[in-house]
Amino acid sequence: MSRISKVLTVAGSDSGGGAGIQADLKTFQELDVYGMSAITAVTVQNTLGVTNVYPLPPEAAAEQIEAVGSDLGVDALKTGMLFSAEIIEAVAAQIRAFGWTQVVVDPVMVAKGGASLLQPEAVRALREQLLPLAFIVTPNLPEAEVLSGLSIRTMEDRREAAKRICAYGSRQIVIKGGHDTENGDRVVDLYYDGSTFTELVGRRIPTPHTHGTGCTFSAALTAGLAKGLPALDAVRTARAFIQAAIEHGLELGHGHGPTNHFAYRRLQGVSR
Numbered sequence: 278m279s280r281i282s283k284v285l286t287v288a289g290s291d292s293g294g295g296a297g298i299q300a301d302l303k304t305f306q307e308l309d310v311y312g313m314s315a316i317t318a319v320t321v322q323n324t325l326g327v328t329n330v331y332p333l334p335p336e337a338a339a340e341q342i343e344a345v346g347s348d349l350g351v352d353a354l355k356t357g358m359l360f361s362a363e364i365i366e367a368v369a370a371q372i373r374a375f376g377w378t379q380v381v382v383d384p385v386m387v388a389k390g391g392a393s394l395l396q397p398e399a400v401r402a403l404r405e406q407l408l409p410l411a412f413i414v415t416p417n418l419p420e421a422e423v424l425s426g427l428s429i430r431t432m433e434d435r436r437e438a439a440k441r442i443c444a445y446g447s448r449q450i451v452i453k454g455g456h457d458t459e460n461g462d463r464v465v466d467l468y469y470d471g472s473t474f475t476e477l478v479g480r481r482i483p484t485p486h487t488h489g490t491g492c493t494f495s496a497a498l499t500a501g502l503a504k505g506l507p508a509l510d511a512v513r514t515a516r517a518f519i520q521a522a523i524e525h526g527l528e529l530g531h532g533h534g535p536t537n538h539f540a541y542r543r544l545q546g547v548s549r
């Protein structure tokens with residue numbers, strides 16, 4: 278077998294399996310990369326929402342990253358739910374120490390049900406400690422508003438927000454459009470590589486089962502980078518992966534159900 282790409286997710290656990298570490302590892306597996314994890318927090322969560330959050334000590338995140346980085350090696354990593362400034366600082370210190378550059382920062386702040394997954398006072402650490410280490414940052418629209426300090430209504434606002442967020446140090450950005458219900462039957466993600474904007478337009482799939490879309494998208498993007506895809510190709514592949522996962526949803530649970538992580542591979546016609 279040819280050398281397998283190794284990918285690390287630094288994120289929270291979702292007991293319901295639709296978001297967080299669980300979504301990331303399922304996505305990595307489906308995209309043929311070797312997945313590893315450093316857990317930052319345990320959430321008590323299902324399709325109806327998050328009922329509790331148990332953050333781990335910052336050293337626990339740091340030690341898990343050290344363990345996999347020093348032994349297995351990491352071709353690309355993503356961060357998801359980091360919860361506190363102290364955990365962000367510990368994670369950023371490890372990324373700097375290992376000198377990793379293929380870093381996708383998904384600046385997870387609030388779950389779709391409204392539960393806070395990042396303490397408000399940690400936003401500053403996210404901007405100042407983590408964004409300078411990011412190759413690509415992937416905020417949704419509410420996260421882009423918090424990071425940029427702008428109210429985002431138009432595509433021009435999105436472009437300005439992208440520039441302001443990249444000014445904190447991330448080389449590239451995707452502002453995801455899932456929360457924009459003003460675009461009719463279209464969903465538009467905005468990609469900016471530091472000089473050129475690309476609008477990625479897809480069909481908005483009418484479904485309540487979108488739990489974990491952001492995690493799954495950023496995990497697929499990280500897998501693509503680890504395999505050596507150019508950034509825009511990795512973004513396009515990640516969009517195809519999440520579109521398939523939403524379109525062929527599993528309809529599990531009694532609330533906002535998870536997406537279908539099997540769908541992309543099955544649509545490619547690859548049997549297992």
Ligand SMILES: Nc1ncnc2c1ncn2[C@@H]1O[C@H](COP(=O)(O)OP(=O)(O)O)[C@@H](O)[C@H]1O
Binds near residue numbers: 416455465466494
């Ligand atoms: N209803 C939908 N139909 C098609 N694509 C969607 C839909 N909702 C979200 N997406 C896509 O899923 C990805 C995650 O977007 P978003 O939901 O904005 O992130 P988050 O889960 O972080 O809030 C983006 O690529 C977005 O375009």
Ligand SMILES: Cc1ncc(COP(=O)(O)OP(=O)(O)O)c(N)n1
Binds near residue numbers: 288297322394488492
């Ligand atoms: C443990 C954990 N991490 C991240 C999220 C948020 O995931 P996201 O992909 O943004 O999806 P929604 O929760 O917004 O549906 C989470 N819920 N849990």
